[in-house]
Amino acid sequence: MSKLLTSFDNAIERIEDGATIIVGGFGLSGIPEKLIIALRNKGVKDLTIVSNNCGVDDWGLGLLLENKQIKKMIASYVGENKLFEQQFLSGELEVELVPQGTLAERLRAGGAGIPAFYTATGVGTEVAKGKEHKEFDGRTYIMEKGIVGDFAFVKAWKADHFGNLVYRKTARNFNPVVATAGKVTLVEVEELVGIGELDPDDIHTSGVYVQKVLVGNDYEKRIEKLTTANA
Amino acid sequence: MSKLLTSFDNAIERIEDGATIIVGGFGLSGIPEKLIIALRNKGVKDLTIVSNNCGVDDWGLGLLLENKQIKKMIASYVGENKLFEQQFLSGELEVELVPQGTLAERLRAGGAGIPAFYTATGVGTEVAKGKEHKEFDGRTYIMEKGIVGDFAFVKAWKADHFGNLVYRKTARNFNPVVATAGKVTLVEVEELVGIGELDPDDIHTSGVYVQKVLVGNDYEKRIEKLTTANA
Amino acid sequence: MKRQQILERAVKEIQDGMCVNLGIGMPTLIANMIPNDFNVMLQSENGLLGIGPYPQKDEVDPDLINAGKETVTAKAGASFFDSAESFAMIRGGHIDLAILGGMEVSENGDLANWMIPGKMVKGMGGAMDLVQGAKRIVVIMDHVNKHGESKVKKNCSLPLTGEKVVHCLITELAVFQFTEAGMELLELQNGVTLDEVKSKTEAEFTISPSIEIRA
């Protein structure tokens, strides 16, 4: 019953035009590089993508923009991407901007069977328009809904054959909540380990959330803003 | 700026009659033994205790029952405790039974600034009475509220001086969510380690949630149901 | 004997590769009956996926218990997590199957298994979460109570754990499934007649064609 697949193309075989795909990563850190490239190669269109950012012009989710595969983007920050701006202004691309914490919590809620929750984030702003408002202990909150995707793309550091995952440093970011929110969760990792090699106290994502595991080679891991002590 | 205290009595100094205290543990596993004993010794009354269980007659939260310090208990299962039954039937003790998952989520919500969320758990049962009902995608849910306590009592395995925590096996249980839900969170551990000794990828509770850390000796760790392969 | 028949039928609900939650009490006994060549992960709602067998005497660890508070072990590939995460797993529909005990089941799939009015209330624990969250709910229980009265009822008389939540009911007499169309008798246990099931069941149910033919 290993969940291991060897072909990224096979892993995404069942993704069709119009699918909703939730993608891990923050900026270009911790993004599922190989799954995104496979999706670009497959060429399916009219996708709804849920991810904190939308890559840069020639890397990450930017590759799907370049190929005009994205119909709608749900994100908190899309400022690093000129293609994005063009497609948005021309009306090709629909955009839903969601505060970063609300986006993370909506994904967690979706994965946890919580259809909606209340938050103070966005009250009194454009984000609150059209949303249910409710007062608790004298403070106003708005209702936000859980998100579930047809597929989730996750990048982890290590996995075992059951799909237990460990992330590395801030490459963790959205990946654990993304893993819970996909009806089918596909995970790419840098290293596959044997069952029992991960300490059960230190597993970040339980394999219960994972349908397929793939091992990627030669991770590019581009850096958006290289800053050093000497700079 | 170490958060380390040496006296359990000092740690609970500021707890007064009528306080709400959230307590970690599942059954007798992972309970903050020493903080409970200190609270029993201090003798404050009319406490509201939020904890999955209420100990047994002569151990854990049962010690506070014995000493008649609890006014109200919020729990999911209290079946291991005869004193509980007596005080409940005599009207001394008020009880709010909450489904276990709802209790865990209410504590997480309280700690995460979420005043309320929707869940299907309890729909159509006594738990749903008097609660707001709402339909999402054709399914009915009820609204449950976040819980915040004046104090939180947590048991962890290891801590550093900043209060970063690591738990061991199923002694983790409610402790991480309890840690987030206290205005003042007190933690007892078996072992104190130096700053930087815990791998930052493996910390279960960030020190941001922890106000004070105490080291306990000679943990009793009673077992409720000893079952072995030969039994 | 009666119990064994129920358990043997219940274990057939478990398929290779599933993540399963076994309720406290009788359902826990199913763990030992899962075929050795199956890779099944058992979940314990106090924070463990991958329950192993009971420990040897020298392996007993107070920090490692199941939801019934029994000392257990963890098998290779297991993971530990906190209670909120555990119920996120359950409530988010990530557990394939829960097998739970019952006091009463009604013909529309209501389950009562947590409280008897007049008796001391112990609490629902995680039962209300499990019945709403797990993908499939199988209830195992005796068909009648000690007074011979049917526990498979038109309407539950005891306080509910959940409404329309049972997918499958297994008793020592029969197996039923619950769908939008209502309650259907799927199987008769060995040596049981349709007449016996009919006479001991208060609930109204239809009969699967496969049984009609046998009967």
Add this chain to the structure above:
Amino acid sequence: MKRQQILERAVKEIQDGMCVNLGIGMPTLIANMIPNDFNVMLQSENGLLGIGPYPQKDEVDPDLINAGKETVTAKAGASFFDSAESFAMIRGGHIDLAILGGMEVSENGDLANWMIPGKMVKGMGGAMDLVQGAKRIVVIMDHVNKHGESKVKKNCSLPLTGEKVVHCLITELAVFQFTEAGMELLELQNGVTLDEVKSKTEAEFTISPSIEIRA
């Protein structure tokens, strides 16, 4: 120079032992100014508490960045966590202080800092979460825009990040605090007169007694 004055005043808001979130851009520069003997944990909302200095060239790690996507290090005592946990920390009131940049602040403490209508929308990132969640919100910005118009306004003209969320505003001219009673001028920056502040501030504000005496 102007910027330096703002930053030097802003760093005084940080007390020993605090957990602090510094916004992207100018606020990030405050990190280097925190007294060495202070034990302050800086939070990065992408999942790190305990940001260290920028890395040496051979330490650069693409898996370790801050919320501004710059490569950083983690100091001893740091912890990594996922985005939901990071914002649970922020929204649950566990971060003592956030110091953020601003485009406009109004006299009732509204903040606008994420969007200029007509220009490309980049997104609010974590700003709306921070202003509602952190225990104390300090905004640092220039007092007037490049046309000499006051950015400290009766009402914000730009879309809001949050309503009544600013506790303290620091500009190159002055420091204000916001309470239920309204906006109050607390301090004048070095060499700045009360008249200059009055003339360059559209918002209505009261003046702290300590300043009245000096003036």
